[in-house]
Amino acid sequence: MNLNQNHFELLGLPARFAVDAAALEARYRELQREVHPDRFAAAPEIERRASMQLRGVDPEIKTNTAMPPEFLMEQMSWRERIEAGSEDPETLLRLRAGLREESRKIYEKLRGQLDESSDDEAASRSTRMLMFYEKLDDEIDDKLAELET
DSSP: OOTTSOHHHHHTOOSOSSOOHHHHHHHHHHHHHHSOGGGOOOHHHHHHHHHSOTTSOOOOTTTOOOOOHHHHHHHHHHHHHHHHTTTOHHHHHHHHHHHHHHHHHHHHHHHIIIIISOOHHHHHHHHHHHHHHHHHHHHHHHHHHHHHO
């Protein structure tokens, strides 16, 4: 096993956003058999490699929260709708379905940005957008859990 390979090379997969899940699972299981986690001494190296970007682009996920104003307004609207529906499970479920549909659209856009146009800057923005959507999805889940108790 060569730890100087990127994740795609290590797993023997093409460097694409749209990964063949079955091939990924098979290769993962194969590597898992080769290297027992309790005896794996190179964990710090894997962690370091995981933080490196395949094409040398840092998406600045932890530090760059700049988003287009219209996207931020949309986020405020989502939050208001979630709060307004916080006592009605059916409303929350509809909101979650809509939110997941929006996320699906961004994932599709992200796939194109990474696999077709290699637009890493746009892909970084899309990734940050998805993080906003995931946080909203978590908020809906929390509200639904509160209603169940």
